[in-house]
Amino acid sequence: MNNSTPPHVVELRDVRLQFGEKKVLEGVSLAVEPQERLVVMGQSGSGKSTILRLVLGILQPTAGSIFFQQYEITRLKRRKLQQVRTQIGMVYQYSALLSSRSVRDNIALPLEELTTKTRAEIDRIVDEKLEMVGMLATKHQMPSELSGGMKKRISFARALVMDPELILFDEPSAGLDPVISSVIDELIISLSEQSKVTSIIVTHEMDSAFRVGTKMAMLYRGSIIEVGEPEKFKQSKNPVVAQFLSGSTEGPILEGTNDAIATK
Amino acid sequence: MAEAIPETEENRSFETNPVVVVQGVGQMGRSFLAEVGGMFWFIVNTIAETTDNMRRGRAPFRASSFFRHSARAGVGSVPLVAMVSFFLGLTMALLTGYQLERFGTERLVPGLVAIAFTRELGPLLTGIMLAARIGASFTAELGTMQVSEEVEAIEAMGISPLRFLVAPRMLALVALMPCLSIISSLAAIFATSLISVAYFNIAFVYFNDLVLSSLLIRDIVTGIAKSFLFGLLIGAVACYRGLSVSGGAAGVGIATTSSVVTAITAVIAFDTVFNVVYVVFFP
Numbered sequence: 001m002n003n004s005t006p007p008h009v010v011e012l013r014d015v016r017l018q019f020g021e022k023k024v025l026e027g028v029s030l031a032v033e034p035q036e037r038l039v040v041m042g043q044s045g046s047g048k049s050t051i052l053r054l055v056l057g058i059l060q061p062t063a064g065s066i067f068f069q070q071y072e073i074t075r076l077k078r079r080k081l082q083q084v085r086t087q088i089g090m091v092y093q094y095s096a097l098l099s100s101r102s103v104r105d106n107i108a109l110p111l112e113e114l115t116t117k118t119r120a121e122i123d124r125i126v127d128e129k130l131e132m133v134g135m136l137a138t139k140h141q142m143p144s145e146l147s148g149g150m151k152k153r154i155s156f157a158r159a160l161v162m163d164p165e166l167i168l169f170d171e172p173s174a175g176l177d178p179v180i181s182s183v184i185d186e187l188i189i190s191l192s193e194q195s196k197v198t199s200i201i202v203t204h205e206m207d208s209a210f211r212v213g214t215k216m217a218m219l220y221r222g223s224i225i226e227v228g229e230p231e232k233f234k235q236s237k238n239p240v241v242a243q244f245l246s247g248s249t250e251g252p253i254l255e256g257t258n259d260a261i262a263t264k
Numbered sequence: 265m266a267e268a269i270p271e272t273e274e275n276r277s278f279e280t281n282p283v284v285v286v287q288g289v290g291q292m293g294r295s296f297l298a299e300v301g302g303m304f305w306f307i308v309n310t311i312a313e314t315t316d317n318m319r320r321g322r323a324p325f326r327a328s329s330f331f332r333h334s335a336r337a338g339v340g341s342v343p344l345v346a347m348v349s350f351f352l353g354l355t356m357a358l359l360t361g362y363q364l365e366r367f368g369t370e371r372l373v374p375g376l377v378a379i380a381f382t383r384e385l386g387p388l389l390t391g392i393m394l395a396a397r398i399g400a401s402f403t404a405e406l407g408t409m410q411v412s413e414e415v416e417a418i419e420a421m422g423i424s425p426l427r428f429l430v431a432p433r434m435l436a437l438v439a440l441m442p443c444l445s446i447i448s449s450l451a452a453i454f455a456t457s458l459i460s461v462a463y464f465n466i467a468f469v470y471f472n473d474l475v476l477s478s479l480l481i482r483d484i485v486t487g488i489a490k491s492f493l494f495g496l497l498i499g500a501v502a503c504y505r506g507l508s509v510s511g512g513a514a515g516v517g518i519a520t521t522s523s524v525v526t527a528i529t530a531v532i533a534f535d536t537v538f539n540v541v542y543v544v545f546f547p
Contacts (some may be wrong), residue, residue, distance in 0.1 A: 056420050058420065079316070080500075085420060085422035086421070092417060093413075094412070095415065098409075098417070099412070099414070102443075109418075109421065110421045110422065110423065114422060115430065158421075
């Protein structure tokens with residue numbers, strides 16, 4: 001390995017995924033550098049969230065390789081994969097907090113299950129993470145008592161609790177009003193800078209994507225069609241990227257789809 | 265041959281082509297075997313993941329989780345199991361008593377009910393009641409967690425859902441089933457004692473003697489061994505169905521129904537197999 005270039009935190013090499021006859025990913029290659037915030041954009045159902053599940057090893061690709069640091073996720077044994085997952089935090093679209101456990105217990109869960117820390121140590125870490133996301137006051141509340149934005153922040157705290165190297169965000173601002181959406185974006189930026197963590201953010205919300213991203217990738221029909229810095233991305237000549245960014249109904253994206261019929 | 269049968273409204277709903285019928289039966293058999301295999305590996309993987317943690321000197325799951333499920337599955341089921349068994353014991357004692365009274369052999373009633381419940385009906389009825397009450401609850405709970413991505417979130421943290429979610433539930437059912445079977449048998453025997461005293465002039469002391477002299481240790485051991493097996497079956501079916509849910513709220517409903525039906529059928533089928541094996545090898 002060349003020492004002058006930093007090693008990739010995550011690398012996908014020609015990843016293909018097929019469910020029966022349906023091809024979801026058709027040769028996706030991507031690399032994420034340390035402390036980068038990569039935004040993966042694309043239409044609904046294009047396979048953006050699937051990429052996150054592949055990185056976590058929850059889904060297995062039909063072909064290709066996925067690396068996280070020095071580990072090839074696709075070849076890891078169950079036990080090792082579970083260990084590697086502790087270095088990856090995941091924030092789900094609808095937070096996925098355990099509804100039967102309090103906020104404190106949700107955040108403490110990986111510490112209780114995977115470490116030998118004492119209760120006092122766990123409480124100190126939970127308080128610290130809740131403080132980081134500004135939600136310390138909700139420590140003893142149940143998830144059902146919280147709003148969507150609050151749940152999202154708690155799930156950030158849960159993703160950070162094991163001090164991961166990488167955080168995966170699945171539609172972090174989906175279903176939130178514009179103000180809370182901006183707050184969440186600011187939180188992603190500040191957390192990734194404070195914790196020096198690498199992030200992959202999946203979204204199709206343009207404002208949010210350009211606010212948080214340090215690198216952008218566009219997924220279209222199972223392939224990455226453009227990767228680059230946000231500024232370069234905005235000036236892309238690719239008609240698909242241009243149409244996606246402008247939100248226009250005219251262009252190649254809707255051609256031959258049911259949505260095209262609906263717009264006529 | 266397939267071409268010979270015209271495609272009409274009548275033969276569209278009922279397939280008459282024997283090749284297609286055999287194909288259908290084959291497919292059903294294949295999916296049945298796949299289900300059985302899936303459930304078998306589900307149990308094996310749960311045990312493997314749980315013991316894996318123990319080998320590394322860690323508790324397999326939190327004791328509080330086990331006790332919570334035990335209280336729900338066991339303590340919470342005591343009134344239902346005791347009441348149903350009590351009423352069935354009453355009915356059984358009355359019906360058999362009146363028949364046997366015609367031959368002057370009503371003193372056989374206490375032994376008959378005691379053996380039937382200790383060896384057969386106690387575990388079987390408890391199994392059916394727990395499959396309906398607790399199996400459905402476990403499936404619905406895990407199914408809801410599955411559709412709301414909670415199970416995946418647990419997996420993404422590096423925690424095994426089999427160890428964290430399934431093992432304490434299964435162990436709670438395995439540990440509590442024998443206790444509930446014993447409660448079921450005691451409730452039925454108590455009901456029989458009331459009928460014996462009230463209708464057949466059998467005093468409590470004599471009733472006790474009749475029960476104790478007719479019950480063998482092997483009847484009790486058989487009943488308890490079956491209970492362990494039924495507990496494992498109900499727990500495995502309920503959790504397997506719960507974690508296999510897909511398709512949102514409707515999927516949870518379908519899985520819950522399927523869990524209850526599968527668990528009850530499996531309990532009755534295994535009871536039959538157990539009895540056949542027992543009678544053949546330990547006559």
